[in-house]
Amino acid sequence: MTKILVVEDEQYQRELYALELKDEGYDVDQAANGKDAVELVKTNKYDLVILDIRMPEMDGIEALGKILSRDKKIPIIIYTAYSNYKSNFMTWTADAYVTKSSNLDELKNKIKEVLENRSKSK
Amino acid sequence: MKKRTMFVQVAFYLPDIVFLYMLYLSYKKNIPLNDFEFLIGLIICAVIKLFLHFSGFYYFFVRRIHNLSKNIQNLKQGKFVLPDMEFFGGGYLSDIHDEIVDLGKHLLKMTNSQKDEIDKYREVYNNIIYSSNSYFLVVNAQYEVLFVNKTFCSEFEFSQQALSGRKIKEVFLGQNDVLWNSVESVKKTGNEIILQKITLFANCRSMVFDIKISRVVVQGESQIVMVMENITDRIRKEYQISLINQITESIQRDEEIDRILFSILTAVTSGSGLGFNRAMLFTYNDELGEISGKMAVGPDSFEEAIQIWGAVQNENVDMVTRVSSYKVTSGIRGGRFYSDVVSSRFPVSSGNILVKCMTELHPKHVYDSWNDPEVDEEFRKFIDVREFVAVPLVAGNKALGVIVADNRFNNTPISRENIELLSIFAMQAAFSMESFTHLSSLKEQMEKIKSRQSAIVESEKMAAVGRIAAHIAHEIRNPLATMGLYAKRILQTIAKGQKNIDSIKHGADVIKLEVERLEKILSNVMDFTRLDTYIKEYHSINDVAEDTYNLLKNLFQERKITADIRLAEDLPLVKSDFNQLKQVMLNLIQNAMDASGENGLVQIETGLKDSKVYFAVKDTGKGISPENLSKLFEPFFTTKTNGVGLGLAVCKKIVTDHGGEILARNKEYGGAEFIVEFPVT
Numbered sequence: 001m002t003k004i005l006v007v008e009d010e011q012y013q014r015e016l017y018a019l020e021l022k023d024e025g026y027d028v029d030q031a032a033n034g035k036d037a038v039e040l041v042k043t044n045k046y047d048l049v050i051l052d053i054r055m056p057e058m059d060g061i062e063a064l065g066k067i068l069s070r071d072k073k074i075p076i077i078i079y080t081a082y083s084n085y086k087s088n089f090m091t092w093t094a095d096a097y098v099t100k101s102s103n104l105d106e107l108k109n110k111i112k113e114v115l116e117n118r119s120k121s122k
Numbered sequence: 123m124k125k126r127t128m129f130v131q132v133a134f135y136l137p138d139i140v141f142l143y144m145l146y147l148s149y150k151k152n153i154p155l156n157d158f159e160f161l162i163g164l165i166i167c168a169v170i171k172l173f174l175h176f177s178g179f180y181y182f183f184v185r186r187i188h189n190l191s192k193n194i195q196n197l198k199q200g201k202f203v204l205p206d207m208e209f210f211g212g213g214y215l216s217d218i219h220d221e222i223v224d225l226g227k228h229l230l231k232m233t234n235s236q237k238d239e240i241d242k243y244r245e246v247y248n249n250i251i252y253s254s255n256s257y258f259l260v261v262n263a264q265y266e267v268l269f270v271n272k273t274f275c276s277e278f279e280f281s282q283q284a285l286s287g288r289k290i291k292e293v294f295l296g297q298n299d300v301l302w303n304s305v306e307s308v309k310k311t312g313n314e315i316i317l318q319k320i321t322l323f324a325n326c327r328s329m330v331f332d333i334k335i336s337r338v339v340v341q342g343e344s345q346i347v348m349v350m351e352n353i354t355d356r357i358r359k360e361y362q363i364s365l366i367n368q369i370t371e372s373i374q375r376d377e378e379i380d381r382i383l384f385s386i387l388t389a390v391t392s393g394s395g396l397g398f399n400r401a402m403l404f405t406y407n408d409e410l411g412e413i414s415g416k417m418a419v420g421p422d423s424f425e426e427a428i429q430i431w432g433a434v435q436n437e438n439v440d441m442v443t444r445v446s447s448y449k450v451t452s453g454i455r456g457g458r459f460y461s462d463v464v465s466s467r468f469p470v471s472s473g474n475i476l477v478k479c480m481t482e483l484h485p486k487h488v489y490d491s492w493n494d495p496e497v498d499e500e501f502r503k504f505i506d507v508r509e510f511v512a513v514p515l516v517a518g519n520k521a522l523g524v525i526v527a528d529n530r531f532n533n534t535p536i537s538r539e540n541i542e543l544l545s546i547f548a549m550q551a552a553f554s555m556e557s558f559t560h561l562s563s564l565k566e567q568m569e570k571i572k573s574r575q576s577a578i579v580e581s582e583k584m585a586a587v588g589r590i591a592a593h594i595a596h597e598i599r600n601p602l603a604t605m606g607l608y609a610k611r612i613l614q615t616i617a618k619g620q621k622n623i624d625s626i627k628h629g630a631d632v633i634k635l636e637v638e639r640l641e642k643i644l645s646n647v648m649d650f651t652r653l654d655t656y657i658k659e660y661h662s663i664n665d666v667a668e669d670t671y672n673l674l675k676n677l678f679q680e681r682k683i684t685a686d687i688r689l690a691e692d693l694p695l696v697k698s699d700f701n702q703l704k705q706v707m708l709n710l711i712q713n714a715m716d717a718s719g720e721n722g723l724v725q726i727e728t729g730l731k732d733s734k735v736y737f738a739v740k741d742t743g744k745g746i747s748p749e750n751l752s753k754l755f756e757p758f759f760t761t762k763t764n765g766v767g768l769g770l771a772v773c774k775k776i777v778t779d780h781g782g783e784i785l786a787r788n789k790e791y792g793g794a795e796f797i798v799e800f801p802v803t
Contacts, residue, residue, distance in 0.1 A: 010600060012632045016607050054596070081599035082592060100599055102606015 002115065003027045005046045007037040007063065008079075009055040013100075017050070020104050021111075034058030038066045046074060047118075048111060051094070053080040064094060075114045079107055137170040186215045193222050202230030257331070257350035263309060263343060265290045277352065278325045294324045295428070304335055309344055312337045319357065322350075327534065328397060329354045379558040380417070386551045387419040390527055390544060398527040398540070399427060402463045403551070404476055405515075405523035411470045413477065413524065418463035420530075427531040466504060474501045479512040480521035485541055486512040511536050513544050515552035522555050586756055593758030593767055597643050601636035608632045646768050656699035656779060663696055663703070663728050663735055663800070664689045670707040671726065674715075683715050683722050690729040694802045702776045706784075709769040710739040710796045717743025717794060736799040745788040754786050773798075 004026045008014035011032070018028045029044065031037040035058040037049070049067060053060040064076060077096045095117075096110045141163055148155050155163065193204045204226040251258050257274040261267055267285050275282055285293065291302070301322075304315045314336040321330050331350040338345050383403055390401040400420030404413045421427040468474050475497050479486045489509050491497045497505075510528035514521040525548050529536065608629035615625055667689060678685050696703075707726075714724045718741040725740040746754065753759045755774040760767030770786075777784040782800040789795050 010604060012604050012636075013600075013607065016604075016611060019611075081596045081603065083595060083599075100603040102603050102610065104607065 001025070001027045002047045003029070003045065004111070005029045005031060005037060005040055005044070005049045007031045007034065007050065007055070007060065008052045009033055010052075017104070017107075020108075024108060024111075026111075034060060034063030034066075037063050038070075041067050041070060041074070048115060049074060049076045050079050050107070050111075051076055053078065053082055068093060075118050077107070077110055077114060134171075134174055137167045137174065141167040183215070186219070190215065190219055190222065193219070193226070197222065197226055197229070200233075202226045202233065255352070257348075257352065259290070259348040259350065261290050261305075261346045261348070263345070265305070265346075267293065268345060274350070277329065278327055280325060294322050298322065301333065304333075305346055305348075308335045308337050309346055312344075319353070327532075330357045379555060382554045382558070383551055384417060384419070386547050386554075387417060387525070390525065390547055391419045397534075398536075398544075399529045399531045400459065400527065402526045403523060404463075404466075404468075404526065405555075406470075406480060406521060413468045413470065413480070415463035415466040416523065418460045420459055422457045422459045424531045462504070468501070472498065472500070474498050476501070476512060476524045476526070479514050479524050483514050483516050483519075483521055485514070485545055487536065487541060488512075506530075508533075509536055511541050511544065513541070513548040515548050515555065517552040517556035522552050525551065586753075589753070589756065590758045593760075594647070597758070598640065601639045601643075605633045605636045649768075649772075656702055658697050658699055658780075660695035661698050661700050661703070663693060663737055666698075666700060666703045666707055667726055667728055667737060669700075670704050670711060673704075673708065674711055677715065678724075681715060682720050683718055683724055686723060686725045688725070688727045690727075693728060693730055693735050696735050696780070696800045697803055698780050698800070699776075703780075706773045706776050706798060707737065707739070709773050710798070713769065713796070714739045714741035714743075714794075717741040719743065730802075731799075733802050734799040735802060736797055738795060738797045740789060740793060740795045742793045745792060746786060746794050751786060751788075755784070 002025075004021055006014055006017045006021070006028055008017065008030075009032055014030050014032070018030055021028045029040060029046070031040055033055040034051075037051070038058070040046075041049070051060040051064055055063075058066075060078065060080065064078070067074060067076065076094045077098060078094045079098045079100060081100045083099045095114045098107050098110050144163060145155070196202075196204055204223045252271045253273065254271060255273060256271075257277070258269065258271040259267065259274060260269040267288050267290060270280070270282060270285050272282075274280070275285065280293075290305075294301075298320065300317060301320055304317055307313070308315050314334065317331075317333045317335070319330055320333055321328055330353050332353055333351075334349045336347050336349075338347055387401040387403055391398050398420075400418070402418040402420075403416045405416045406413050421429075468476055470477050475486055475488065478496065486496070487509075488494050488497055488511070491502050491505060491508055491510065505526070505528070507528045507530045510526055512524050512526045515523045515525065525544065527536075527544055612626050612629040615622055615629075667687070671685060671687060674685075711724060711726065715722075718724055722742045724742075726737070727740070728735070728737045730736075750759075750761065755770050756767075757771040758767040759771070760769075774784050777798050777800075780800060781803075782798060784796065784798050786794060786796050
């Protein structure tokens, strides 16, 4: 089963993503900040990481760097309320950049897209 | 004298001899004299002797005494050369007489030698007065010149003969009312008067004097003595210095270049400046390749010249003040001379005297323009004067123009000194013109930089607005996204017909919480924008600090943070809104507590520095990153996850509304420091 790590400090959002993604058939882990996420990545093998940017302790950008420095191949989607970083996301080497909204369809489609691309390139 | 005396003595004994001879004759011829005849002879002899005796007494005694007294009288009257009178008989009186005559000679010698001495002194004094640097002028009660010294004559080029006897008002032209009134008053009262800075105009020369007027009475008649000190040079130098100062000031004050140039030309033509009759300024136009008249100062006619000179000294106003009241629009007289100069154009190709002066970068002194081959026909007609001087305005290595000056109305020869002075003024003019051009281009550059800067500032502002907008968007998007997600979730639950009330309730709770969060954000924003009314009274900043600390005391204990409070005594009060200042301090101290963290230290300090009351809050945290320092006080900027980013922005607004300043910096040994300063009112 495809295993996804959701990193999000907003508790209600995180819980809901987990529910929705489980409904989609994914195995979902949760982390409330970048630091926890980096720890989880060390001990678990994830097929995909969904990263918020603004979080306490360690923000998403720092976490992105740390996760990629451990495992360059792990697919990562930035999912944030900031819309103004979108044009710069390529420099962060995340696979995709999705702006938060009340509609999760965009995120779900991106997850599928990213996973398909990865499996094709393998 | 001796012979005469002898003769007189012989004459005196002559009757005795005749009588004795007759006695002898009678005795010899044996005709004896009877007693009667002898007695008669004796009596005749006695009478003759008496006669001789008395006439001799008169002649030898009375006359001599008379003569003696006459000579004494002569001596008394100072006639030391005495007539050598005949003194018969010698003797005591004649010795006295001789002594008197000798005394006379002696006295004569003495007085002669004294007179020599007096003459010598008189000569010395005369020489001093005559050749003194001061000017001496003595007039009688009718104001006719009795005496002038050499200095006066040579300075005004008069001969002494030509002056003596002339009325003084005819010597000095123009209306020297101050002088005439003073002379009148001195003549009447005899009280000495000293006049300062009096301009006298005589024989086509004008000079400035300090004049001391006093009265002497000679043989019952009043004479007025005027001792004059020529201060023209001093005045001129003072004037030149003040003019140079004025020009420098003008440049600093950024006044019109025309005004500066006009004051230079005025200086060139003013009596206290260089004293030229006329001055013209020509400037070189590179594009048109010609030299054109720019401005001119000077009278149109001789009558006007006299009038101006008279007016100047009557006003007794220094040129500088006159010039400084000049306005370009009203100051330039539109006389014929002025308009002639301003409308003149000389192409560079003509190679006339001005062009030569400019290309050679050297003054041109033309003594006789009618015959000087360097002066072409056109310029000769234009300038219409025999002698003139042209001085280039040199800046760097090129000439910007030419100043031409002449003495058209009094025909005074142009001295080398005047040309040198004119060159100095020309240098000033050139310097002014160049500085002005530089200043103008500098200003242009400054304007460009300014506009570029304001563009940068504008774009910075836009960037800040962008950041603020992004922050607001982020702040709002998060709760909105959550609310939307949960609303959908609820709808889905209902659509599926599931009766999971808990799930629906949870969703509604989340939505409620997020709505509250949104409301809080909005009210923060509104609070921030609403901050503009204050109740300002005089408060001690220490009171504010203590009050704020008391509010936070428990929190300090709870979070195990040490507060180090140092309040300076006797601080001036600050006109302020107590609660708003408390808000500022509260924000800063709470920020410091967050930064220092558990077991940290927060320092609170008040004081007076550079006549500003300040309070400072220092923490022991990580400090502020350089890129954040500039954004710190921007609304919605925050490094905290649970903050809106308005705390410091609010602080800044309150502080600036109080006329104060807030700054943040990193301490040398870690941690940040926030300082709030208020001016002491």
